[in-house]
Amino acid sequence: xxxxxxxxxxxxxxxxxxxxxxxxxxxxxxxxxxxxxxxxxxxxxxxxxxxxxxxxxxxxxxxxxxxxxxxxxxxxxxxxxxxxxxxxxxxxxxxxxxxxxxxxxxxxxxxxxxxxxxxxxxxxxxxxxxxxxxxxxxxxxxxxxxxxxxxxxxxxxxxxxxxxxxxxxxxxxxxxxxxxxxxxxxxxxxxxxxxxxxxxxxxxxxxxxxxxxxxxxxxxxxx
Numbered sequence: 037x038x039x040x041x042x043x044x045x046x047x048x049x050x051x052x053x054x055x056x057x058x059x060x061x062x063x064x065x066x067x068x069x070x071x072x073x074x075x076x077x078x079x080x081x082x083x084x085x086x087x088x089x090x091x092x093x094x095x096x097x098x099x100x101x102x103x104x105x106x107x108x109x110x111x112x113x114x115x116x117x118x119x120x121x122x123x124x125x126x127x128x129x130x131x132x133x134x135x136x137x138x139x140x141x142x143x144x145x146x147x148x149x150x151x152x153x154x155x156x157x158x159x160x161x162x163x164x165x166x167x168x169x170x171x172x173x174x175x176x177x178x179x180x181x182x183x184x185x186x187x188x189x190x191x192x193x194x195x196x197x198x199x200x201x202x203x204x205x206x207x208x209x210x211x212x213x214x215x216x217x218x219x220x221x222x223x224x225x226x227x228x229x230x231x232x233x234x235x236x237x238x239x240x241x242x243x244x245x246x247x248x249x250x251x252x253x254x255x256x257x258x259x
C-alpha cells in the first residue's frame with residue numbers, strides 16, 4: 037500500500053490538475069497519470085489498485101479527476117466536454133513534469149483512455165507512453181461506429197488492456213484496430229473480464245499483471 041495525498045496544481049489559468057498523488061518510497065524518477073471512465077472518478081477501485089501497484093514499482097502516480105468530473109460529482113460527460121477534458125490531461129502532465137525528472141506516461145480507463153489517446157495523437161511530445169484500459173472501440177452492439185479516427189496519427193507507444201468479454205469491442209476487433217496505429221502497440225487480453233476489467237475473481241492479481249506488462253512494454257522501448 038502506497039502513501040498518497042490530495043493534489044492540486046492551479047498553474048493552468050483555466051483548468052486545475054486535481055486528484056491524489058502517490059509517492060514511492062524509492063523513486064525510479066518516472067511517473068504515470070491515471071484517469072477514469074465516463075461513469076467514475078479517480079477513486080474507482082481499479083485506479084486505486086493500479087496506483088498502489090505502480091507506486092510499489094517506484095513510479096510516482098497521479099490519480100486525476102477529469103474536468104467534467106471536477107465540475108459535477110455524478111453523471112457522464114456532457115456533449116462538447118472532450119476538448120476541455122483533454123486540456124485537463126495536458127495540465128496534469130505539465131504538473132507532473134514539475135514533480136519528476138523521468139518519463140511520463142498517461143493511462144485511462146474507457147472514456148479517459150480515449151481522451152488520453154486523442155491528446156497523444158494531437159500532441160505526441162507531451163508524453164512518453166500510453167496505458168489504455170478497456171478502450172471503448174465502439175458503442176455496445178454498434179460495431180460500425182468505430183472510435184478510431186485518430187489512430188493513424190498516434191505516434192505514442194501504447195499498451196491496450198482489454199477484457200475478453202468487453203461489449204465495447206472484442207479482442208479480434210481490437211487487434212484489427214491496432215493495425216491502424218503506426219506507433220508500437222501491444223494488446224493484453226484479460227480473460228473473463230468485461231468493460232470494468234477488474235472483477236472479484238481477479239482483483240488481487242490484475243494490478244500486478246497490468247503493471248508488470250506495462251513496465252516491460254515501456255522498457256523495451258528504451259532498451
